[in-house]
Amino acid sequence: MVENEKEVVFQIGAHFLAVQETSEEYEYSVYDAEYKLIDGGQYEAAGKSLRAVSAEILASEPWLNGAEHMDTLQRAAYATSLVNAAATLEHEELLRRADAAHYAPLTGMSASDYLEAGEKAPAGRKFHIYQLKSGEENHLLRFCGLDVLQRERGMGFAPELKNYELVYSGVMKDGETLEDIYSQFNVDLPKDFFGHSLSVSDVVAVEWKGHFTANYVDSIGFQNFPQMAQEITQQQNELLSLCQAIADYDAAHGTESAFIEYDYDKDGWQPCDGTTLEQLKASYPQCVKPSFEVLQFRCKDEVYQAQIKFEGKTSWAGMRRQSGQLYVVTGSRVVGDWQRLNFNAQQVAQYEAFLNRHLEQEACISR
Known part of the structure; x- marks a missing residue:
């Protein structure tokens, strides 16, 4: 693009340097790869060209990659070469991208995805709620803000997936934001949600x-x-690969396998109890279909529960519906789904009748 006489934006690696000439000085702003403002200020350099001033500003930036061990003269020459070779961007386009960087996080999207979607939050985005696993090891992390955690555990603290479990998945509506999700899972909890209200x-x-x-x-x-x-x-990629491996094996051998999800940690998906199917990927051992039976249903504290017999043991577990499928959960852990655990037609009918009766009762009470 053609450089404006009074302003210019240079793309330097993963950063953007915007410089504007005013009546008395130059103003500059530095944006990162996601178009977030990370630095800026005024620069006095009367009589110098916009490009020369840009090189001087660039030479002073701590993020200038490759210049860590250069002296002042070397660094200045290096910055000049980068400016002379850099692609330029219209200032209005940079501001458009910066606005996207501000609004995109509210929608749960990256700035680039938000721009690609036409600077809006489209319907069809999937959301997944993760909550800390039960256990003493996560006690000091639970319901704790980042300011406290980073003060106590160091500024480099960040949440790790190995400490979390997936408790719910859903689809976002057009224009829906993260704040809307927060409100929904505090004020109007879905009946198929078995975690605690969305919290810090x-x-x-x-x-x-x-x-x-x-x-x-x-x-x-x-x-x-x-x-x-x-x-x-x-x-998610490993899980998709795993499910495809199961489907391929079942299609080739005329079988129907069951999968029980165990903890995911730094070593990947851990083996589940049961016989490993050697024909599947060695890194993703699977369970042979377990013995599973639904005995009866009840509704307790607005939670649908089923009394199940699993591997000879009888216990109560929650039932939840997602994306047209029914899941059995113990606490918030998905144990298996309706189809893979081979519920028979009588069990399906039993559950549907129970659910319909309960919904009818709720409707009568609300009227």
């Missing part, structure tokens, strides 16, 4: 066209953690 220390991951963001519920607002988003992306 929870994480809401948002997925759009295969891209994830991980948004920590802080004392005020949400904080984005790209590293956790990468962990979630890896987990």
Whole structure:
């Protein structure tokens, strides 16, 4: 693009340097790869060209990659070469992208995805709620704001996926934001949600066209953690690969396998109890279909529960519906789904009749 006589924007690696000439001095702003403002100020350099001033400003920036061990003259020459070779951008376009960087986090999207979607929060974004696993090891993390955690555990503290479990997934509506999700899971909880109300220390991951963001519920607002988003992306990709492996094996051998999800940690998906199917990927051992039976249903504290017999043991577990499927949960952990655990037609009918009766009773009470 053609450089404006009074202002110019240079793309320097993963950063953008915007310099404007005013009546008495130059004003500059530095943006990162996600178009967030990270530095800026005024610079006095009367009689110098806009490009020369830009090089001087660039030479003073601490993020100038490759210049860590250069002396002042070398650094200045290096900065000049970068400016002369840099691509330029219209200032209005940079401001448009900076606005996207401000509004995109509210929607749970990256700035680039937000721009690609036409600077709006489209319907169809998936959201996934993660809450800390039970156990003493997470006691000091639970319901704790980042300011406290970073003060006590160091400024480099960040949430780790290995400490969390997925408790709910859903789809966001057109224009829906993270704040809307927070309100819904505090004021109008879905009946198929079995976690606690969305609180500080929870994480809401948002997925759009295969891209994830991980948004920590802080004392005020949400904080984005790209590293956790990468962990979630890896987990989801491995899970998709795992499910495809199961489907391929079943299609080839005329079988129907069951999968029980165990903890995900730094070593990936851990083996589940039961016989390993050697024909599947060695890194993703699976369970042979377990013995599973639904005995009866009840509704307790607005939670649908089923009395199940699993591997010879009888216990009560929650039932929840997501994306047209029914899940059995113990606490907030998904044990298995309606289809893979091979519920028979009688059990399905039993559950549907129970659910309909309960909804009719609720309707009568509300009237």
